[in-house]
Amino acid sequence: xxxxxxxxxxxxxxxxxxxxxxxxxxxxxxxxxxxxxxxxxxxxxxxxxxxxxxxxxxxxxxxxxxxxxxxxxxxxxxxxxxxxxxxxxxxxxxxxxxxxxxxxxxxxxxxxxxxxxxxxxxxxxxxxxxxxxxxxxxxxxxxxxxxxxxxxxxxxxxxxxxxxxxxxxxxxxxxxxxxxxxxxxxxxxxxxxxxxxxxxxxxxxxxxxxxxxxxxxxxxxxxxxxxxxxxxxxxxxxxxxxxxxxxxxxxxxxxxxxxxxxxxxxxxxxxxxxxxxxxxxxxxxxxxxxxxxxxxxxxxxxxxxxxxxxxxxxxxxxxxxxxxxxxxxxxxxxxxxxxxxxxxxxxxxxxxxxxxxxxxxxxxxxxxxxxxxxxxxxxxxxxxxxxxxxxxxxxxxxxxxxxxxxxxxxxxxxxxxxxxxxxxxxxxxxx
DNA sequence: CATCCACCGGAAAGATGGGGCT
DNA sequence: AGCCCCATCTTTCCGGTGGATG
Numbered sequence: 001x002x003x004x005x006x007x008x009x010x011x012x013x014x015x016x017x018x019x020x021x022x023x024x025x026x027x028x029x030x031x032x033x034x035x036x037x038x039x040x041x042x043x044x045x046x047x048x049x050x051x052x053x054x055x056x057x058x059x060x061x062x063x064x065x066x067x068x069x070x071x072x073x074x075x076x077x078x079x080x081x082x083x084x085x086x087x088x089x090x091x092x093x094x095x096x097x098x099x100x101x102x103x104x105x106x107x108x109x110x111x112x113x114x115x116x117x118x119x120x121x122x123x124x125x126x127x128x129x130x131x132x133x134x135x136x137x138x139x140x141x142x143x144x145x146x147x148x149x150x151x152x153x154x155x156x157x158x159x160x161x162x163x164x165x166x167x168x169x170x171x172x173x174x175x176x177x178x179x180x181x182x183x184x185x186x187x188x189x190x191x192x193x194x195x196x197x198x199x200x201x202x203x204x205x206x207x208x209x210x211x212x213x214x215x216x217x218x219x220x221x222x223x224x225x226x227x228x229x230x231x232x233x234x235x236x237x238x239x240x241x242x243x244x245x246x247x248x249x250x251x252x253x254x255x256x257x258x259x260x261x262x263x264x265x266x267x268x269x270x271x272x273x274x275x276x277x278x279x280x281x282x283x284x285x286x287x288x289x290x291x292x293x294x295x296x297x298x299x300x301x302x303x304x305x306x307x308x309x310x311x312x313x314x315x316x317x318x319x320x321x322x323x324x325x326x327x328x329x330x331x332x333x334x335x336x337x338x339x340x341x342x343x344x345x346x347x348x349x350x351x352x353x354x355x356x357x358x359x360x361x362x363x364x365x366x367x368x369x370x371x372x373x374x375x376x377x378x379x380x381x382x383x384x385x386x387x388x389x390x391x392x393x394x395x396x397x398x399x400x401x402x403x404x405x406x407x408x409x410x411x412x413x414x415x416x417x418x419x420x421x422x423x424x425x426x427x428x429x430x431x
Numbered sequence: 432c433a434t435c436c437a438c439c440g441g442a443a444a445g446a447t448g449g450g451g452c453t
Numbered sequence: 454a455g456c457c458c459c460a461t462c463t464t465t466c467c468g469g470t471g472g473a474t475g
Binding site for chain 1: 434435436437438439440449450451452
């Protein structure tokens with residue numbers, strides 16, 4: 001992402017260096033391993049992979065209902081707005097995309113219709129959302145409009161969005177995935193009122209996806225009344241459906257490498273995890289990786305079991321590696337306290353002092369205590385720490401007790417791997 | 432049983448850095 | 454060039470909290 005000036009010291013063109021040859025050969029060896037004994041087409045197991053639509057399992061009812069709500073769009077009328085609920089991995093996005101694409105495919109000849117999918121966990125502010133939508137619907141060739149990613153005011157982005165819709169579409173469907181992560185309701189408000197406030201003649205149908213059932217209730221009254229959403233809820237997949245979903249992806253593997261019990265076991269695991277299809281696929285993929293790493297000929301149930309814990313560890317490691325430096329220092333403070341004490345829970349004050357030590361030690365800025373509290377809350381939101389409020393009464397007031405969710409050793413190791421924490425004096429602790 | 436401790440957490444505003452427009 | 458807008462992180466200020474304490 002950045003300038004490459006610091007690394008690449010070995011690039012120069014003197015090819016006769018033996019060490020470099022060796023490296024090339026190692027790399028070649030790995031890259032050119034043509035025969036993968038386990039996988040035939042691994043991309044079928046990627047999370048982003050959308051199965052061909054005739055393979056959607058067990059969601060016929062949902063597809064039917066959603067299609068009915070959107071029926072108007074096909075003829076150029078206003079579709080209903082829909083809020084789709086359901087736990088993660090229950091096919092909400094998949095079905096929404098599928099039905100929208102079908103609406104586009106089956107539209108009457110004289111109806112200009114389009115749909116776009118917006119992930120509100122990425123574009124979580126009104127401005128970003130308006131920007132992304134405007135760019136997604138736009139075609140510079142046709143409209144002559146260029147829409148920059150950033151730099152414009154929110155109002156300016158809306159203005160362009162309306163222009164684009166006006167020029168290019170009679171009806172659009174907008175899928176807002178994870179709509180509950182949106183910072184505020186303004187986007188929904190604007191979209192639902194675009195017509196009546198004369199911004200555009202294009203009719204807009206919103207499909208808002210949320211995994212929190214309470215979300216609609218929290219919605220601003222004004223939004224609710226102008227959106228008038230229909231509600232649709234998705235149930236978790238049962239074990240049998242999960243199994244079927246996995247069977248459809250069997251082609252990812254070479255024939256006969258999957259032991260009979262593997263898919264049912266993955267399905268059973270995922271079914272106990274709230275029927276999350278994504279998890280089922282994850283576990284299956286990881287099982288394949290485990291088998292590969294162990295040079296096995298087939299994927300066994302044991303591989304699935306091992307993969308399950310491995311997958312969780314990987315996820316956790318990635319999560320911790322990805323947090324900002326200040327958060328790492330904070331987390332490390334908590335880990336060190338846990339390592340040096342019988343207790344599991346520590347009041348914020350104590351953790352803060354430890355955090356100050358760490359910052360001093362590695363020469364990092366110390367944040368204010370207020371900010372520190374927010375950092376802890378963010379860590380709690382990510383599920384890395386747990387915090388519990390307790391009132392210690394007259395001598396202590398209210399305090400948060402913080403506890404690591406994972407083993408402190410693991411957390412400690414992961415953070416110490418970060419180069420910026422290398423200089424940290426070993427186990428500086430005792431308070 | 433009223434008090435009171437000292438931390439919690441909301442609000443607002445500053446700092447910094449991304450970028451576009453005219 | 455000078456101005457405007459937005460995102461993110463941080464600090465400052467301060468009212469709220471509720472069980473242990475006397």
